[in-house]
Amino acid sequence: MNEKELKKYCSCVSEVVAKRLTLYLRCFIQLKEEGYDFVSSKELAERFNLNSDLIRKDFSYFGTFGKRGVGYNIDEIIEKIKTILGLKKVYNVAIAGAGNLGKALADYPKFNEGTFRIVAMFDNNARKVGRKYGVNNIPIFHVKELPEKVKELEVDIGIIAVPARAAQQVADSFVKAGVSGLMNFTPARIAVPSNVKTVCADFRAQLEMLAYYVSNLKKSE
Amino acid sequence: MNEKELKKYCSCVSEVVAKRLTLYLRCFIQLKEEGYDFVSSKELAERFNLNSDLIRKDFSYFGTFGKRGVGYNIDEIIEKIKTILGLKKVYNVAIAGAGNLGKALADYPKFNEGTFRIVAMFDNNARKVGRKYGVNNIPIFHVKELPEKVKELEVDIGIIAVPARAAQQVADSFVKAGVSGLMNFTPARIAVPSNVKTVCADFRAQLEMLAYYVSNLKKSE
């Protein structure tokens, strides 16, 4: 679904703003770990190479979070951003594909302190099916069981970590089974109905964009 | 480095355009695999949920690629886009971190038909160091050796797949050793000089953005 269609379904801020919010969250968490209690938009901007005007503007879409003359209480704003982004809930996540990538995702450290709970993995390799993966004992089911299990386990978000040729089929199964969001790690473009949000997490696309800049930087040396 | 600073160093198009170009490339490749020879911007847009005006506008920054009344020759435009994105060269890539993620990346199918050549992995686990990983026999060196090996192997792009707390240090080593681009898989914000381009590939940030839309979609049900 594109951004315009999305607006029919939710009164969300634009994708750039949402992306920056996740970024700000990372920065505030990092500062908290370093022992800070308060930070101004100016300090935040200088530290992380951001724009202080934009930081304040972005927050202003959601209310007033700072203290004039002082800045932002870090603990407080972390909670506020989490609330805005919907990170105070728990999301059930299922991973299609129990290869290297699927496993790396399943092992991903804590996956945001319990916000995202990986409840199932799917694969079509008979040797993997029926086993449990990793420290969290995530059950691996056959891909055939995906529709049934996704419903049963009330999965909210599906992760597509299968070969590209199977991506659309897996996406269709996830959608049919009622997920609201998909994270697609394959290079394939997948089509979904407009009430499902997808994010593209294809490494290759990102690496190619990097190549564009690297090749142009080198030219100007 | 932010987009404004970048412009000092290269006459690149904006990040949104570069990103869309990688996207178009994927679409054209997919159509080629399906046996198509020609496609119009309109067909492309309908098929992949894009905007045909924008497709033509994006191409126009780089020249004229289509045939009026007909559309685009798919083989031809694939080559053109690859040239624009700098994908006709070979980039030496090194991966810091030989955990699940590092391995998944090293195994990533063909990594764009030889455009990106993974020449080394680095880890600080003594049991991994000295071994070769995977079908491509990628040597695993100790992180201490990173600066030396990166220079020796003429690495262009560094991938950061280590724990977040080590990200900045690894980035510094890569930069010092002369890489032009960094792909950062950790949630840590890394600071680099303005002649190095970084892309953020943190899963968590993407998943959080997805959560924002999912939680808002659900509300309006």
Added chain:
DNA sequence: TAGATTGTTAATCGATTAACAATC
């Protein structure tokens, strides 16, 4: 109170969309 920083409005800038002449 004086200094600092927020929240917000107005001004600017850039990106997308609309429209159409050029031409295959």
Added chain:
DNA sequence: TAGATTGTTAATCGATTAACAATC
């Protein structure tokens, strides 16, 4: 030639930046 689609210019829209009154 007629129909189709490009490449490009002009119009619109949205996002960022600048500026400053409000207030801690």
